[in-house]
Amino acid sequence: MSEFFSRAAPNxxxxxxxxxxxxxxxxxxxxxxxxxxxxxxxxxxxxxxTTRATxxxxxxxxxxxxEIDAHTLRxxxxxxxxxxxxxxxxxxxxxxxxxxxxxxxxAGQHFLSVLDGTPALKRRPMGRIVEPLKQMGATIxxxxxxxxxxxxxxxxxxxxxxxxxxxxxxxxxxxxxFAGLFADSPTTVHEPAPSRDHTxxxxxxxxxxxxxxxxxxxRVVPPQRLETRDWSLGIPADFSSAAFFIxxxxxxxxxxxxxxxxxxxxxxxGLFDALTRMGATFKIENQRxxxxxxxxxxxxxxGELRASDVGGSDVPRMIxxxxxxxxxxxxxxxxxxxxxxQELRIKESDRVATVAQELRKMGAQLEEQEDGFVIxxxxxxxxxxxNSHNDHRLAMSLAVAGVIAEGETIIEGxxxxxxxxxxxxxxxxxxxx
Ligand code: S3P
Numbered sequence: 001m002s003e004f005f006s007r008a009a010p011n012x013x014x015x016x017x018x019x020x021x022x023x024x025x026x027x028x029x030x031x032x033x034x035x036x037x038x039x040x041x042x043x044x045x046x047x048x049x050t051t052r053a054t055x056x057x058x059x060x061x062x063x064x065x066x067e068i069d070a071h072t073l074r075x076x077x078x079x080x081x082x083x084x085x086x087x088x089x090x091x092x093x094x095x096x097x098x099x100x101x102x103x104x105x106x107a108g109q110h111f112l113s114v115l116d117g118t119p120a121l122k123r124r125p126m127g128r129i130v131e132p133l134k135q136m137g138a139t140i141x142x143x144x145x146x147x148x149x150x151x152x153x154x155x156x157x158x159x160x161x162x163x164x165x166x167x168x169x170x171x172x173x174x175x176x177x178f179a180g181l182f183a184d185s186p187t188t189v190h191e192p193a194p195s196r197d198h199t200x201x202x203x204x205x206x207x208x209x210x211x212x213x214x215x216x217x218x219r220v221v222p223p224q225r226l227e228t229r230d231w232s233l234g235i236p237a238d239f240s241s242a243a244f245f246i247x248x249x250x251x252x253x254x255x256x257x258x259x260x261x262x263x264x265x266x267x268x269x270g271l272f273d274a275l276t277r278m279g280a281t282f283k284i285e286n287q288r289x290x291x292x293x294x295x296x297x298x299x300x301x302x303g304e305l306r307a308s309d310v311g312g313s314d315v316p317r318m319i320x321x322x323x324x325x326x327x328x329x330x331x332x333x334x335x336x337x338x339x340x341x342q343e344l345r346i347k348e349s350d351r352v353a354t355v356a357q358e359l360r361k362m363g364a365q366l367e368e369q370e371d372g373f374v375i376x377x378x379x380x381x382x383x384x385x386x387n388s389h390n391d392h393r394l395a396m397s398l399a400v401a402g403v404i405a406e407g408e409t410i411i412e413g414x415x416x417x418x419x420x421x422x423x424x425x426x427x428x429x430x431x432x433x
Contacts, residue, residue, distance in 0.1 A: 004395070004414040004425050006402025007383070009432035012254035012302070017431060019241040021046040022263045023420050024170070024198050025293070027097045029233055030054045031105060031178070032202060032226075034063035036077030040231040044071050046238065049418045050095035053117075057102055060086040061113070080181065080225055085111035089150070092117040094348065094390070094419065096124050097171055103129050103151060104175035107138035108182025110156035115149060120390060122149045125346055129175045132163045136179050136187070160185035160222070167343060168316035170195040170267065173218065177203065177210070180220040188219040193313035196267030201292040206231065236263035236295045240320045240393070241421045243271055245431065246300050247328045248400045250280055255302040257431060258285075264294040270310075270317030271325060278305040278332055307334030307377065315341050323397035326355050329375040330364045331404065338372030348419075349391035358386045358394065362401055362409065383407030392419040399425070403432055 026046040031054065033040035045051065047070065059065055062084040064076040083105070090106075092098040092115055099115050103126075106113040116122070127147040130140050139154040140146065160183040165172055168191045177199050180187030193216060200218050203210045209221035242259045249257040264284070272282060280303055287296040305328060310318070318325065322344055329336035344351040356368040361384040365376040383405045388395035395417050402409030417424045 001412060002414045004399055004411045006399040006409040006411065006428070008405065009252045009403045011432065013245070013249045013252050013257050013431045014255065015431060016258040016260055017245065017427060018260045019237045019245065019262070019427070020048070020421055020423070021235040022238040023048065023051060023240070024097065024196060025202070025235050025263065026051045027054050027101060028174070028198055028202050029235065030058055030065070031101060032206065033075035033231065034058055034065065034077050034082070035080050036206065036226045036231060037079045038077055038229050038231065040075040040077060040233065042073040042075065043232070043234045045073050045235055046420070048420050048422055049093060050098060050420065053091065053093035053095045054098045054102070057090040057092065057098060060088065060090055077226070080223070083109055086113055089114045089116050092121060094118040094120045096121065099126070099149060099151070100129050100171040100175050101178060103133060103153070104178030106153040107133040107136065107140070107155040107179045108158055109153070113153045115151045115153070117149055120348065124149070126151060128167070128169065128172050132161065132172070132176050133179055135161050135163065136183060138179070158183040160187040162188040164190040165192065168193045168195045170199070174199040177218060177220050181208070181222055183222050186219055186221045188213065188217060191216045193316050194267055195316040196265055198265060198293070205292045233291055236290060236293060237261050238420070239263050239265070239268045242298060243321045243324050244396045244400050244424070246271070246298065247324045248403055248428070249300045250275065250302055250305070250328065251331050251404045252432070253302050257300055259298040259300070261295060262298050264296050267317055270314045271321040274308065274310050274314060274318060274325060275305070275328065277308045278328070279303060280305060305332035307332045307336040309337045309339065311337070311339030311341070311372070315343070319343060320393060322351055323355050323393045324400060326359060326366065326373060326375060327397050327401045330359065330366070330377050330379050330381060332377045334377065336375045336377070341372040342370065344372070347391070349389040349394060351391070351394065354389040354391060354394055355397070358398055359401065361386050362405055381405035383409040385410045385412065387411070388413035388416050390416045392416045392421065396421065396424050399428055403428070
């Protein structure tokens with residue numbers, strides 16, 4: 001188990017940095033490019049543990065994915081129905097995105113596939129995808145009453161459905177839309193609140209008829225084939241990775257940091273809205289659209305924060321940012337409440353419990369609630385020995401907490417940052433040097 005030592009930043013954070021590529025978009029590109037008739041060049045893909053898991057699973061089903069260099073992949077797509085029965089279990093590691101999105105694809109294949117992963121993944125709930133995919137006609141078996149991995153698929157011959165998700169989830173929505181590509185009629189998904197729509201945007205960019213019926217509803221018409229053309233996809237930097245530096249720059253006095261080429265999908269940037277309500281100001285420069293995704297450079301300067309509430313439809317739009325948001329809230333004046341965020345309990349760790357437990361070791365005043373937290377601030381944090389609980393976003397949030405704390409913070413279980421941001425430690429040292 002490796003450790004990371006985080007210390008108070010000796011200087012303001014300054015300069016321009018480029019955080020790694022978007023994890024959500026990389027997973028989707030790796031799954032869709034092999035289903036095209038034609039070649040795809042994927043530039044600036046995220047090379048991390050979880051995206052490698054997707055890449056290996058797709059290769060195990062016969063996808064031809066070549067690594068041109070450290071940042072570029074070439075995929076020879078052989079068509080919508082070109083995948084083959086894998087000889088072994090498709091090992092999704094600890095990646096919820098891999099297992100859930102891939103389930104949508106496996107549900108549509110006329111062969112047997114088994115999806116499994118680490119002990120932590122075996123504890124993540126899968127009933128939420130098993131149920132709609134069964135309604136579409138797939139045969140699926142899963143452990144413990146069809147609720148947990150491993151998942152066994154004997155797919156094919158799907159029918160389109162109309163399905164209302166009980167909880168907003170881009171993973172579940174995407175699994176259903178992917179399965180909808182293989183169905184005999186259109187499929188419609190409704191969500192209680194909008195979540196990230198990378199899947200819809202990417203399918204549309206590939207010529208698939210995906211319409212947005214309302215803000216919270218998407219409908220996919222199954223295509224005969226995915227258009228033959230050479231597709232070139234440049235993946236922007238991941239907003240969820242940028243979030244750690246956004247908060248670090250806000251909290252370390254006299255900082256001004258530019259985060260270049262960051263994806264600004266409206267379903268991802270709830271943290272902006274929450275921090276803006278708390279008094280933060282951001283500048284976005286070079287705003288543009290790339291492959292139908294909004295992208296820009298974010299300029300963030302340090303400032304004072306005041307407490308605010310977060311809940312309702314804010315939650316899915318910042319679902320991965322609550323650990324780092326909690327760090328920001330420890331420095332805000334007053335009581336910040338996070339509500340309606342029960343989903344945090346079933347992420348890479350139970351993030352309500354682990355965030356509270358670890359930040360309290362550093363002196364934070366943080367009270368755990370069933371569906372979120374109450375955080376009182378501002379509190380001067382102090383360095384401590386803390387643990388990542390094998391959760392990459394918690395590990396990186398604790399490192400940022402270490403940068404504003406007095407003394408040294410030692411984060412145990414640091415290796416999990418490789419799930420989404422393998423060089424985070426070096427980048428944090430680089431900007432705070
Ligand atoms: C993701 C969706 C979110 C997020 C995860 C990635 C995606 O999960 O937490 O890190 O790529 O679709 P849920 O859909 O379960 O909220």
